[in-house]
Amino acid sequence: MHDDVLSEVLRPLWLTDVFHSTWQAGGQWGVEGHDDSCAIVHYMVSGGCVISFHDDTEPVMLNEGDLAVFPHGTAHTFAAESGAPATPLAALLPQLRPGRSQAVTVGSPPYRTQMLCASLRYCAIGEPVLYSALPRLIVIRRHFLRGESLLVRTLESLPSEVGRTAPGSRLVTLRAFETVFILSLRIAMEQLADESPALQALHHPGISKALMAIHGSYRNPWTVESLAREAGMSRSVFAQLFRELVGQPPMRHLTLRRLQEARRQLADTSVPLQEIAQLIGYGSQVGFHLAFRKEYAMTPGAYRAGHKSVAAPVPVTT
Known part of the structure; x- marks a missing residue:
């Protein structure tokens, strides 16, 4: 069930491309990053570094074999030690063009720290609620990775794979980092749930069932009562715990999931506008239009008109 709910929650997240880089660092060094609209991955191949916000x-502190994931691309500094002088990332990587790779050397020899980094670009329309x-x-x-043979093998093979120029290398690299990203979230959900209410929600036996229902069957006419039955909990306990872990009431979460799907359908101009309300679980066009306009301050038609040029992205799961 836990794997299923993670798949359903991530299903709308369309990874579109990746920029990756290999790093060698030594002596006193530091790199100051910036906020970015992507997910970021740092894998310590050897040596270590300090992450600060x-x-x-x-x-x-990250040590050899540790993996760090920044789901929202939050600005941070990584350095040999706290307080080390930091060079802006933009000065070292002036053009972070998706689909490209680059080797970077910072500090002074001997270069005992090696890192593999990636910026995973995803379509904002599909960002999961x-x-x-x-x-x-x-x-x-590192000790959490020992039992994850697929993730370990993927991480170990990436340093040699990212430097290749063979046919299909760009897609292979994207899928490899995609695998690293999803498996990392699965490990976090199973092993590190106490560190985040959202991870607790995915791991909780009752709340995860409700999330599975919302994300996988959003067309159904769910109510708080029916979701509570799905979770095997009383209505009051379910509603309170859902809000504590997910950060919003169940019906608000359901509305956002439906409207997220509506945006995806609106970006795909092959789907008739008049059919979208029914496709996402609304009983009437009026109810759908009111909910969409309240959330995004525009009508569904206006949203479609502004997204006609959006290309269909690559889904993260199948």
Whole structure:
């Protein structure tokens, strides 16, 4: 069930491309990143570094074999140690063009730290409703990776694969990082749930069933009562716990899931506008139009008119 709910929650997340880079660092070094509209992955091939954010939170140490995931591309600094002078990322990588790769050397020899980094670009239209509640940093320690043979093999093969120019390399690299991303979230959900209410929601036996229903069967005429029965909980306990873990009431979450699907359908001009309300679970065009306009301050027709040029992205799952 847990794997199923993760698949359903991530199903709308369309990864479209990846920029990846290999890093060598030594001596006193630091790199100051910026907010980015993508997911970011750092894998410590050898050595270590310190991750810090632009606030008062404690720095996080990454050691050899550790994997760090930034679901929202939150600005951060990675350096040899806390307080080390940092070079802006834009100065080292002036053009982060999706589909490209680059090798970067910082600091001074000997270069004992090696990292593999990636920026995973996804279509904002498909960002999962629950995805925004994930923590800004998820760290998968080396000992958690030992039982994940597919993830370990993928990580170990990436340094040699990313440098290849063979036919299909761009797609292979995208799928490989996509695998790393999804497996990382699965490990976090199973092993690190206490670190985030969103991860707890995915892991909770009752709430995960309700999320599965909302994300997988959003067309159904769900109510708080029927979702509570799906979760095997009383209405009051379910409603309170859902709000605590997910960050919003069940029916609000259902509305956002339906409207997320509506945006996807509106971006696909082959779907007739008058059919979308029924496709996403609304009983009337009026109800759909009112909900859409309230959420996005425009009508569905206006949204479609502004997204006619959007190309169909590559889905993260099948």
